[in-house]
Amino acid sequence: MTRNRHWVLLRRPEGLPQLADFEIREDDVSEPAEGEVLLRVLYAAMDPAIRGFMNAGGYAAPLPLGAPVKGMVLGRVLRTKARGFATGDLVWGFGSWSEYVSVPAAQLHRAPIEAGLDLSASLHVLGTIGLTAHYGLFGIAAVKPGERVLVSGAAGAVGSLAGQMARIAGASRIIGIAGGPEKCARAVAEYGCDSCIDYKAEADLSAAIGAALPEGIDVCFENVGGAALDGALAHLRKDARIALCGMISGYNAEAQSLKNAWGLVVNTARLHGFRVTDILADRVRMSAMLAEIAGWIAAGKLRWHVDVRYGFEAIPETFLCLFSGAHTGRLLVRLAGD
C-alpha cells in the first residue's frame, strides 16, 4: 500500500492559529468509495475560510479534532469510482491537507488547461477566487457602469480580482483598502484601483474613505470587516450594495462590533453575505462565469499572482502567513509535480 500523510487539527485555535494546533498523521491510501475520486494532491490553497472550520460558529459544524484540515486542492485523478472523471484528469475542489484524498465527484471540477496558463490558475482566477470576485461584484452587488466602488483587501486574492472586474464593469471610481504602502501601490498599479487607502497609516479609516469617495459608495466589496466595513457603512450612497465576502479582521478575535448599520436604513442599502459554495453547486452558472473570466484573461484584462511554497510539511506555516499579511499573492502549497 502507498502511505498517505495528513495534517490534522489537534486542538481548536484560540485567536491566531499556531503550528502546535496541527500535527501530521499517517495512514495507507484508501480506495475511493462509490461516487468518489481518489486524487494525488498537487496544490493546496490557503484560504482564510479554512480558519472558519476550526471553531464552532464558523461556516459549518466545526472540523472534528484529529481529522484532516479541509480546504481547496488541485490534484490528478489516480482512481475513480464515479462517472465523469478518468485517471489522469486534473481536477480542483474541496479536499483536505493530505497527500492523497478521496473526494465525492460532485465536489470536483475539471481544471481547464488554457494555453499559457499555469495549472495553479484553477486555484485562483479560474477557480473559487475568480468565481468569488465575479459572484460578489456582479451577482450580489450588481455593479453598474459609472458606479463608485470600494474594495477592501484590495491586494488580496479575491480583492485584487474584484478591483479589476469593477474596472471591466465600467465603474467610474475604484478605491481600494490594503495594509501598507507596497500593497497599496500594487492595488493601483495592477489591480484596477484609482487609489488605495493604507489602513495601517490611517487613524480614522472612515474619514479616509469619505475623503477618497466624497460622493459616497455605490458598491462595496468587503473582505475585511471591522473598521473597513463600519467605515463603508458611514459613506453609502442611496441604494448601495455591500457584498460581504469575508471579515478576516475578526477571524482570530472576538466578534466585531458594527456601529453604523443605521446607514443601511438612511440609504436604503443592503449588506449581503455570500459564499462561493452556492456557485460551485450550480454548474451551469459556474461554467458561464468561468467562460466570461477566461475571456477577460484572453483579452489581457486580468492579472493575478500566486505565492507558492513547497512541500507537504510547509502547509501549516503557509496557512499562518495568511494572517500576518506576509505574502504577495494567493498562497498555495505545492505538494507534488504534475
Add this chain to the structure above:
Amino acid sequence: MTRNRHWVLLRRPEGLPQLADFEIREDDVSEPAEGEVLLRVLYAAMDPAIRGFMNAGGYAAPLPLGAPVKGMVLGRVLRTKARGFATGDLVWGFGSWSEYVSVPAAQLHRAPIEAGLDLSASLHVLGTIGLTAHYGLFGIAAVKPGERVLVSGAAGAVGSLAGQMARIAGASRIIGIAGGPEKCARAVAEYGCDSCIDYKAEADLSAAIGAALPEGIDVCFENVGGAALDGALAHLRKDARIALCGMISGYNAEAQSLKNAWGLVVNTARLHGFRVTDILADRVRMSAMLAEIAGWIAAGKLRWHVDVRYGFEAIPETFLCLFSGAHTGRLLVRLAGD
C-alpha cells in the same frame, strides 16, 4: 388673516427629546405657492422617524432650529395652486406640526374614504404604516409561504401589521418581540404572532429567539435594532432576509453595536435597509399596494389601533410617549374636527 401656530424645534435633543426642546410659534396663514396645496391639519401622526430629523446623521439634513417639526399629517384642502386637488379634499402626506400647512402637491395623497373606516386609517393601515409593512415584508424580504418570520416591535404600528401580513402570506411560524406582557398578549391575540418574546423579561434575547425559532429565521422584520437585531443575526437560516425598517432602540442613544454580522456571511443572508419614501415616490406601485391592503381590510384580515390624543398643544408630549412605550396603538394627535 387667519392666525397659524407651529411647534418648532428649539434645540437639538441629546438623548431622549424633552418638552423644552419644542416651542409654539405663531404667524399668519400664508397662501400656497405655485404647485402647493394649503391644508387645515386634522391629524398629525407621531412617527419614530421624526426623531431622526432632529439631529445630524438622521435620514436627511437635520431640521433647522426654529423651523416647524416635520411629520405625516392628514388634512383638508383649504386652497390649492396645484392640479389634482380641490378645496375640501381630504389628503395625507408629509407636512408639519402646524395648524395650517402648505405642502407641494407631489407629496400629497388622496385619503380614500372606505365604507366604515375612520379617517385616521390614512395615517395607519391605508397610509405609510400599512405601506411600510407591505413594502418591507413583500418588496424587501420577499416572504414566501411556509417561511419562519420574526417581527420586532410586534405590537407597534408597523410591526402589528407586519405580523398580520406575514400570516396572510402563509408564513409557517411568526414570532414577535415586544416589551411587556400586555403587548405580547396583544401581538398573539390580534397581530398574527404564534408567540411573542417579552424582551423586558429576557436576560438573553438571542437565546429566547433561538428557543422560539429552533429552525432559525427566514425573514426578520426589524423595527427595533440593538439586541433584537443582533439576536436575529445569530439565528438566521440560509438565504434569510432582514428587512431593516428602523432601529428605535438606538434613536436616543449612542450608536448601536452589532456583533453578529458574520451570520450574514455564514447564511448568505442579507440585511436590507428600506424607507417607505421610495414607495410614496412611486404612485403606481403605491396604488397597487394600497388596493391590496384595502382588499385585506374588506376581508376582515387586518386589525389596527390608533391611540388618539387631542389638541395642537398636546403634540410634543404625545411624541415623547413613543419612546416610553406608554401607548396602545399608533399615536395620533387630532387637531381639528373633519
